[in-house]
Amino acid sequence: MTVSILALETSSSLCGVALLTQSDQELRVHALEHDATAEHAERLLPMVDQLLARQGMGRSQLTAVAFGQGPGGFTGLRVACGVAQGMAFALDIPVIPVPSLLAVAARDSAPVVPGLLHVIVQDARMDEVYLAAYRVVAGRQEAGFEWEPVQAPILLGSSQVGRWLEHAAAGLPPSDGRDPAIRVLGDALLAYPGLRRELEGKAGLAIGEPLRPDASAVARMALRAWHAGQAVAPELAAPLYVRDKVAYTTLERQQGAGGNPRAPEFQVSLEAMRTEHLDDVADIEQRVQSFPWSRGNFADGLHAGYGAWVARLAGRTMGFCMTMFAPDVAHVLVIAVAPEGQRRGIGGLLLAHCENEARARGLPAMVLEVRPSNLNALEFYKHKGYELLAMRKDYYPAAQGRREDACVMQKALADIQGESA
Known part of the structure; x- marks a missing residue:
């Protein structure tokens, strides 16, 4: 049986589509990307058609449609979810939502180390970050491991990340000084240089690459979800929003609130x-x-x-x-x-x-x-x-x-x- 998954990722400025095909013989992933702000809605579907045409495949041959669920930009998340739902309804196939921060963890080029806590920090603008944490554990799938969620995506101020990591480290076995207990990666390391400087040199902590989610990683994680039976009906697919609000309302400002709502110290x-x-x-x-x-x-x-x-x-x-x-x-x-x-x-x-x-x-x-x-x-x-x-x-x-x-x-x-x- 051949599994063909179309993946869409628009949670950041990167607009990407990927086509993953898996058969008894091989697994192949082909992708197209365009990096620009506020162009996702007009570019996504033409990129889908272009990618399918390049691979000589029609939409009717797709097994499922996956999308980067977020967190991320509101408009981008709605675009990817809406396109995935529309295609899935038309083709009578399921949708596979993939948390975008999990896709970042999957992109890490470092060797897979069981037990290592991967903490993803993505730029959420306004001096804030989206943070999630995953741990590699033994699994039943072909790759031999699975990603276990340890912290669902939350919103923090960039200055709060260090304290979050200290709190998380307190619940981990002590590091032996050679192998880190926590690995931090994500584009917030690039967006907020002060955050990177704060984390560098901390015991038990390794700094990874300033990665963003891409469609290829979404496709690979979607394949794992497909084999685990985690695809959903189109009407059940939804973006993952973490930020409750982007700005105070006019009434709130009139009552004395100013600027943007503060991120909580930590989210439970x-x-x-x-x-x-x-x-x-x-x-x-x-x-x-x-x-x-x-x-x-x-x-x-x-x-x-x-x-x-x-x-x-x-x-x-x-x-x-x-x-x-x-x-x-x-x-x-x-x-x-x-x-x-x-x-x-x-x-x-x-x-x-x-x-x-x-x-x-x-x-x-x-x-x-x-x-x-x-x-x-x-x-x-x-x-x-x-x-x-x-x-x-x-x-x-x-x-x-x-x-x-x-x-x-x-x-x-x-x-x-x-x-x-």
Whole structure:
């Protein structure tokens, strides 16, 4: 069987198309590129037709259409996604979205080193960068390895990258001084010379090339996704936007805001809890609770189908929550944040996510238990709108074989729409 994938990449000023064909005998990739700003919409389809004509192939012979999903320029992302969807609808074939920063990682000319953390920093303009991190792990595909996402794309100020890397390095095994633990690459290294100077010479860190994503790399990553069954229907394809907004609105400026919205210190991402998170979760639980759940307790919760999520920051698990969704109420079973991640809004983010999941299921209220002696937690939940509902006698184990009561707290959800932390 021959697989033929057309790839489109327009997340930067580089407008590129690539045609990948794989048969039993060989794999071939042919590409066309044009580097210019604001010309993607007029150039992309003619470049597609030109490339297909050069290879003697018609559109009807395509197996799938791939596109660089972003993050990147708004207009370029919309152009590539729209063209991919239009062609796929017309040809009745699937679409393969490929994160553009993953395509940069795939372009790295350095030897593949299992465990090495590849951190991609792309110029997002306005003194900001898009950052994502990937790790090479053993895989089942022909190449023998796969790219494991460690940090989903986020937006940071260029001055924040160094601190992000320090935070990420703290969660990695120590470097032996010869082989780096982290490799940084991407065109932000060229766009912001001060960033490169800041990173050069740091222990355990290697500086790679100032690469941008290109269509050939998108095509190669799309082939991996195709074999992994990750192609989607055209209507499900969408660009990956990271920047919430490019500038303040007129009303916001009138109210005193100026310039561009600031990037947060770091962005926390929420992920469904999986088996590979359990060691981190159990470690956090041990560090913050006097009578902690065991790793087996969390594993049992996952097996029972409870709603469970982890908060990830700079590639590290910083908090978690587990919730039981009963027919009439949602019950927060356990929620915790690592000591080094506290007072950053992570607990509020996790709790708000549980509440939104409960609303989505049509549940009217959320309940939880708190020790009366845990004054900080009581104040936190009161601030989030929880009220004391009842007391449960001798609910918690306590020191010296004694027991402690539990404050049962409840928050009505039905009339609260769209609340966030």
